[in-house]
Amino acid sequence: MTADPATELFEEHRPLLTGVAYRMLGRVADAEDVVQEAWLRWSSAPRDDVREPRAFLVRVTTRLAVDRLRHLGSRRESYVGTWLPEPVATDYGQRAPDAADRAVLADSVSLAVLVVLESLSPLERAVFVLREAFGFPYAEIAGALDRTEAAVRQLAGRARRHVEERRPRYDVDPAERRDLTERFLAAASGGDIERLLALLAPDVRLVSDSGGKAKAPRRTIETADKVGRFLFEVARKRGPLGELRLAEFNGGAAVVFSVGKKPDTFFQIEVRDGRIQCAYIINNPDKLFGVPVE
Known part of the structure; x- marks a missing residue:
């Protein structure tokens, strides 16, 4: 019709x-x-x-x-x-x-x-x-x-x-952003803390949003050592459970971590001068309801 x-x-x-x-x-x-x-x-x-x-x-x-x-x-x-x-x-x-x-x-x-x-x-x-x-x-x-x-x-x-x-100043090269995202995932999942830390800017920030409905820092974490070790520990505790999907969200490469075909965590980075300057984590289930996992 x-x-x-x-x-x-x-x-x-x-x-x-x-x-x-x-x-x-x-x-x-x-x-x-x-x-x-x-x-x-x-x-x-x-x-x-x-x-x-x-x-x-x-x-x-x-x-x-x-x-x-x-x-x-x-x-x-x-x-x-x-x-x-x-x-x-x-x-x-x-x-x-x-x-x-x-x-x-x-x-x-x-x-x-x-x-x-x-x-x-x-x-x-x-x-x-x-x-x-x-x-x-x-x-x-x-x-x-x-x-x-x-x-x-x-x-x-x-x-x-x-x-x-x-507004923070970030590089906007999509290819570089995607490459750093993939390298970060490889370092974190492979247990290589030194390689992971090398990808982070000294003054890197990690901002998370759980809405109080999931485990996540309620304050911004700063410096490469603190951010790197926090993310490394998260990756270590999760182990092989769940699935990862790399896709484009909000104008750049991002990672969706799913459990049981449901989105569990959204992860995205911002890049400057070849290093990760800011990382965002969203695991408030209310904000992931419409995020596709495949």
Whole structure:
């Protein structure tokens, strides 16, 4: 059965809407809820009143995401341990954008950037995502947020400065990142602590997110010796149990550790000057529910 034109038009824009909502909210489930609500509003909107469907859908999605972000703020204040975004697969396959566009999209969805975006106000975050990740003109962003263009430019400048001041500087070569991930796994699984330590920058950081629902450090671990020995001990205790899968998430290589066909732990690194500068571990089961294991 052929979908009606309204449904086809919405589905055409769904990837864009989901991308905007995820970058604002940091959780796939929240993003999908927002997009579903946008669909309900779109399906009931009088067609004669919608002259530019794309602008209408972006406006509705952005406003819904801003409202939800305000609601989520109090929930995250009581979050147990460090909060990290929910991993999202970014293997574009045959739909891959060109190299320049892919680099921009990968950076805007990286864990490091999404963590920094958490410190922005909902409006600043909306402006930053629409402008920096998707290149929307200021006039269109102003319409989406019901603000003047001058106000949007001020929000954009403030958000950009804030992100630049706090965003860590990492190398973005996908091949190098994947190579270091594979070498790290080989060293950890092979019990070679010295080889593992050699891959870590002296000031490496390990950030974990369990939400209080699994065993994980609630504070950031720093320095190569502490991070290396912690990860080595984790690998040693797990032994041969479970399966490992290397795939692309949030714009870079990552590892999904599964037990009984269910995702158990997500692991990803950031690289600078040929060494691991930061490692992320997510084992909050609520954030791994949608992570594929094969």
